[in-house]
Amino acid sequence: xxxxxxxxxxxxxxxxxxxxxxxRLCKAMxxxxxxxxxxxxxxxxxxxxxxxxMEISNKxxxxxxxxxxxxxxxxxxxxxxxxxAGVELQTDRQVLTNHNGTAxxxxxxxxxxxxxxxxxxxxxxxxxxxxxxxxVLKERYGLDGAILxxxxxVFGLGESRAGSLLNGFHEQFPGLRLGFRVDFPVxxxxxxxxxxxxxxxxxxxxxxxxxxxxxxxxENKVVSGKxxxxxxxxxxxxxxxxxxxxxxxxxxxGLISSMVTDVAGSSDYFLFSAVTYSNEAxxxxxxxxxxxxxxxxxxxxxxxxxxxxxxxxxAGADFGISTTGIAGPGGGSPEKPVGMVCIGLAxxxxxxxxxxxxxxxDRAMNKTIFAHTALDLLRRHLTGLLKAS
Amino acid sequence: xxxxxxxxxxxxxxxxxxxxxxxRLCKAMxxxxxxxxxxxxxxxxxxxxxxxxMEISNKxxxxxxxxxxxxxxxxxxxxxxxxxAGVELQTDRQVLTNHNGTAxxxxxxxxxxxxxxxxxxxxxxxxxxxxxxxxVLKERYGLDGAILxxxxxVFGLGESRAGSLLNGFHEQFPGLRLGFRVDFPVxxxxxxxxxxxxxxxxxxxxxxxxxxxxxxxxENKVVSGKxxxxxxxxxxxxxxxxxxxxxxxxxxxGLISSMVTDVAGSSDYFLFSAVTYSNEAxxxxxxxxxxxxxxxxxxxxxxxxxxxxxxxxxAGADFGISTTGIAGPGGGSPEKPVGMVCIGLAxxxxxxxxxxxxxxxDRAMNKTIFAHTALDLLRRHLTGLLKAS
Numbered sequence: 103x104x105x106x107x108x109x110x111x112x113x114x115x116x117x118x119x120x121x122x123x124x125x126r127l128c129k130a131m132x133x134x135x136x137x138x139x140x141x142x143x144x145x146x147x148x149x150x151x152x153x154x155x156m157e158i159s160n161k162x163x164x165x166x167x168x169x170x171x172x173x174x175x176x177x178x179x180x181x182x183x184x185x186x187a188g189v190e191l192q193t194d195r196q197v198l199t200n201h202n203g204t205a206x207x208x209x210x211x212x213x214x215x216x217x218x219x220x221x222x223x224x225x226x227x228x229x230x231x232x233x234x235x236x237x238v239l240k241e242r243y244g245l246d247g248a249i250l251x252x253x254x255x256v257f258g259l260g261e262s263r264a265g266s267l268l269n270g271f272h273e274q275f276p277g278l279r280l281g282f283r284v285d286f287p288v289x290x291x292x293x294x295x296x297x298x299x300x301x302x303x304x305x306x307x308x309x310x311x312x313x314x315x316x317x318x319x320x321e322n323k324v325v326s327g328k329x330x331x332x333x334x335x336x337x338x339x340x341x342x343x344x345x346x347x348x349x350x351x352x353x354x355x356g357l358i359s360s361m362v363t364d365v366a367g368s369s370d371y372f373l374f375s376a377v378t379y380s381n382e383a384x385x386x387x388x389x390x391x392x393x394x395x396x397x398x399x400x401x402x403x404x405x406x407x408x409x410x411x412x413x414x415x416x417a418g419a420d421f422g423i424s425t426t427g428i429a430g431p432g433g434g435s436p437e438k439p440v441g442m443v444c445i446g447l448a449x450x451x452x453x454x455x456x457x458x459x460x461x462x463x464d465r466a467m468n469k470t471i472f473a474h475t476a477l478d479l480l481r482r483h484l485t486g487l488l489k490a491s
Numbered sequence: 492x493x494x495x496x497x498x499x500x501x502x503x504x505x506x507x508x509x510x511x512x513x514x515r516l517c518k519a520m521x522x523x524x525x526x527x528x529x530x531x532x533x534x535x536x537x538x539x540x541x542x543x544x545m546e547i548s549n550k551x552x553x554x555x556x557x558x559x560x561x562x563x564x565x566x567x568x569x570x571x572x573x574x575x576a577g578v579e580l581q582t583d584r585q586v587l588t589n590h591n592g593t594a595x596x597x598x599x600x601x602x603x604x605x606x607x608x609x610x611x612x613x614x615x616x617x618x619x620x621x622x623x624x625x626x627v628l629k630e631r632y633g634l635d636g637a638i639l640x641x642x643x644x645v646f647g648l649g650e651s652r653a654g655s656l657l658n659g660f661h662e663q664f665p666g667l668r669l670g671f672r673v674d675f676p677v678x679x680x681x682x683x684x685x686x687x688x689x690x691x692x693x694x695x696x697x698x699x700x701x702x703x704x705x706x707x708x709x710e711n712k713v714v715s716g717k718x719x720x721x722x723x724x725x726x727x728x729x730x731x732x733x734x735x736x737x738x739x740x741x742x743x744x745g746l747i748s749s750m751v752t753d754v755a756g757s758s759d760y761f762l763f764s765a766v767t768y769s770n771e772a773x774x775x776x777x778x779x780x781x782x783x784x785x786x787x788x789x790x791x792x793x794x795x796x797x798x799x800x801x802x803x804x805x806a807g808a809d810f811g812i813s814t815t816g817i818a819g820p821g822g823g824s825p826e827k828p829v830g831m832v833c834i835g836l837a838x839x840x841x842x843x844x845x846x847x848x849x850x851x852x853d854r855a856m857n858k859t860i861f862a863h864t865a866l867d868l869l870r871r872h873l874t875g876l877l878k879a880s
Contacts, residue, residue: 115527117517118671120509124532128506138504139539141532143513150528251505262593265563272564281501281535282563283508284612294501349766355752356745359766363744366820366854368768374776375766377738377748383763383806387776417772431755465755 103243105136106162106215109143110151110169110179111222123168123227130231134245136164137296146170151182159186159213166235169222171205179219180208187212198234202226209238216242250295250305252313253329256320257288257478264289267319275312287471288325288332291316322487325478332477333361339484340371340421347480348417349375350388350409350424352400353443357473358425374417378409388412401426403444403455410446411453421483422448423476429468443472447479492632494525495551495604498532499540499558499568500611512557512616518672519620523634524685525553535559540571548575548602555624558611560594568608569597576601587623591615598627605631639684639694641702642718645709646677646867653678656708664701676860677714677721680705711876714867721866722750722757728873729760729810736869737806738764739777739798739813741789742832746862747814763806767798777801790815792833792844799835800842810872811837812865818857832861836868841877 107127113119124141131138139162144150151170158165170179198207198218203226209218218235220227239245256264261284268291271280277299281292293312298305317324326335340347349358349372359375362368376387381400384390390408398404406424414422427443434440441460447453458475462468482488496517498510513530520527528551533539540559547554559568587596587607592615598607607624609616628634645653650673657680660669666688670681682701687694706713715724729736738747738761748764751757765776770789773779779797787793795813803811816832823829830849836842847864851857871877 109530114514115517115530116521117514117519117527120511120514121530122509125503125506125509128504130506132505137534138506139533140543141498141504141510141530143530144528145526154529249505260593262562265561268564279501279535279565280563281505281565282561283502286612286614292501294505351745351748354749355757355761356740356748356764356766357752359740359745360743360749360858363746363766363768364855364858368744369822372744373769374772375745376776377745377752377764377766379752379758380762380806387763387765387805416776417769433758466753469749469753 103136103164104162105131105138106158106165107138107141108154108158108165108167109141109222110146110167111143112145114143115145123222123224126224126228127166127168127231130236132249132251134236134239135249135298136245137249146178148178148182148185151179152185155183155186155212155217159215159217162215164239165215165217166231167217167219168227171207171219171221173205177205183210183212183217183219198230200226200230201233202229207234209235250298250309252293252309252327254291254293254313254316254320254324255288255326255329255331255335256291256323257325257332257474258323259289259320261289264291264320264323268316271312271316274315275308277308278312286467287474290329291320322482325481331365332474332481334365336477336481336484337362337365337368337371339481341367343484345420345484346371346373346417348373348413348419348422350413350422350446351375351377352379352384352409352424352426353429354425354469354473354476355379355429357469358423358476361473361477373419374413376413376416384409388416399438401428401438401442401444403446403457406444406446406455407448407453408446410448410455414448420449421480422446423480425472425476427468427472429465429472430463431465441468443468443475445472445476445479447483449483452483492525492553493551494520494527495547495554496527496530497540497543497547497554497556498530498611499535499556500532501534501565503532503558504534512611512613515613515617516555516557516620518670519625520555522640522683522685523625523628525634535565535567537567537571537574540568541574544572544575544601544606548604548606551604553628554604554606556606556608557616560596560608560610562594566594572599572601572606572608587619589615590618590622596623598624639687639698641682641698641716643680643682643702643705643709643713644677644715644718644720644724645680645712646714646721646863647712648678648709650678653680653709653712657705660701660705663704664697666697667701675856676863679718680709711871714870720750720754721863721870723754725866725870725873726751726754726757726760728870730756732873734809734873735760735762735806737762737802737808737811739802739811739835740764740766741768741773741798741813741815742818743814743858743862743865744768744818746858747812747865750862750866762808763802765802765805773798777805788827790817790827790831790833792835792846795833795835795844796837796842797835799837799844803837809838810869811835812869814861814865816857816861818854818861819852820854830857832857832864834861834865834868836872838872841872
């Protein structure tokens with residue numbers, strides 16, 4: 103079944119909005135077991151819309167059209183369809199009720215394709231899709247299939263390295279596809295089963311095998327086998343183990359705390375964090391020893407360790423993590439260059455600090471990778487992947 | 492000039508992401524005076540991509556393609572183009588440098604169309620577009636580079652309200668255009684002079700008038716007349732006045748600190764911040780009085796004030812700002828609903844707290860708007876727009 107999506111509206115081709123309607127429609131189709139072959143967007147011009155409707159009518163079996171159904175002068179989708187169909191009035195149109203607005207939609211056939219016309223206002227479209235369009239599709243095509251997707255969150259590998267570690271996947275699992283999405287510095291690896299052919303049980307078991315195969319090859323770089331973010335996974339581990347966390351941030355400037363508190367329910371395990379840019383704050387708030395700072399400087403494993411232990415004691419938390427490093431653009435030196443960070447981890451049974459050097463020449467990217475590295479150190483400790491030292 | 496956009500990637504047709512690349516490309520074309528006729532999106536399948544490239548090559552003059560250039564197995568755009576062009580190696584390909592990543596882009600001609608191939612990772616695509624593609628287009632097609640753009644950073648107004656406050660702009664300044672870009676919760680209002688016709692001096696003076704006109708109408712909602720972010724503008728003001736800042740965050744969870752420290756050089760004025768989720772931390776670190784918490788609860792102006800004063804004293808800073816509120820999804824009550832935040836501001840000559848209520852039903856959006864509101868309170872104080880109370 104070939105499915106196309108057509109979005110109409112000047113706001114899309116002028117770049118005023120990203121086309122979120124198309125993303126929602128794709129998701130709905132995926133849930134029906136249909137995959138969308140193509141998305142097209144054009145502005146509010148009768149000729150353009152009419153010509154693309156004609157093209158689609160010969161290529162696709164189903165086309166979901168949004169936009170241009172309202173009462174104003176830029177609402178030209180219905181006239182465009184009439185022009186494409188070469189008729190003034192479509193007598194075989196079935197009405198789609200608009201539960202959230204005034205302009206109704208409709209569906210009808212042209213050439214090989216069944217067209218659904220919906221409003222462009224996202225809330226109206228969403229409701230019409232769920233209440234009207236999906237039931238028609240289910241009934242017409244007896245759809246109860248599904249695309250299966252597994253998501254692995256990977257940290258600590260570049261996209262190309264992840265790709266080469268997974269070489270051989272397609273030979274091993276010919277019916278499945280791999281997808282890679284980079285959300286720096288994390289990669290989401292997707293394992294996709296586009297069409298369930300046998301039973302759902304067989305399909306699920308195939309997906310489990312493929313997931314295990316991929317996780318084995320990506321080793322301990324898989325943060326979550328369920329698509330959780332690093333902060334979500336750390337939160338899940340802390341909650342499961344009944345542990346609490348405090349954070350001391352220098353170069354990451356509050357970013358770790360913000361990532362941790364983006365997770366709903368984080369108040370269950372996150373107690374306190376201190377962003378200590380100045381040496382004074384490190385001494386006064388975290389009880390870092392003045393001698394440590396004098397002997398080694400702020401960017402040093404010894405300082406990181408005292409920061410982690412200091413914040414943990416201050417907050418009465420089970421774990422303390424810390425960062426001190428050089429995000430740039432200024433502040434670097436030959437011994438302590440931009441991109442260098444010391445990360446501390448302190449707990450009842452752990453007390454360590456590590457130094458990492460990244461070669462990114464961008465303050466925001468350095469903050470981001472430093473923050474992920476710190477959370478990942480804690481994650482590996484919580485999962486037993488890290489040997490305490 | 493007929494311009495098409497082609498986005499490739501399973502993540503688009505599976506509905507995992509909205510196609511923000513296409514929106515950005517449309518905007519860039521608009522700024523060059525070109526309008527996009529059609530946007531197409533397909534998944535990572537060689538045949539699909541190849542056939543749509545062939546279609547476009549006969550329809551469009553310029554096509555901007557994103558996605559599928561990386562090193563992994565789902566990166567199939569280049570092979571798809573070779574298939575469409577019927578050649579193994581494109582000898583007339585020109586390389587487009589990737590300033591933010593490893594996979595280079597390229598541009599080349601097929602049939603009537605000049606194709607530009609860029610990565611799908613938004614940051615890489617954006618940089619390649621600006622530094623590589625736009626200059627090529629300007630040179631090839633004589634698109635006059637002398638566009639003048641002024642950027643106003645606006646906080647505290649919705650897009651439609653900003654738009655209606657600027658009603659009459661086009662009558663007043665017929666040669667200029669207005670652009671609006673929402674980067675929640677901030678709006679960037681752009682004043683664009685698409686083609687400089689007379690002298691540059693006359694053009695600049697016209698732009699200055701238009702900017703002043705717009706700033707007058709948007710009143711004190713203009714954070715920066717130079718396109719600075721709110722954190723950059725606050726940093727600029729603090730530096731200019733030789734003042735320092737400490738921050739106490741509850742519901743914003745470190746986001747304000749992270750925004751402040753995203754600005755290079757922020758260590759000049761930012762001393763310390765405490766993320767105090769628990770009451771214990773508020774008492775122990777910030778010296779909030781236990782009685783205040785017992786009498787009023789954590790989310791109260793009195794608490795916010797003591798937090799701001801406490802962190803200021805602790806850090807020895809000139810100013811302290813604080814947030815305590817309910818970001819959701821849990822924790823709300825009829826008296827203190829999700830979206831309510833108390834913000835404190837303390838300094839030598841200022842000591843105040845204010846309550847704000849937002850109706851966003853999203854944790855991350857609440858954190859974001861709370862953080863901006865706190866920084867904006869400080870900004871208005873620093874610019875004298877806020878009367879001390």
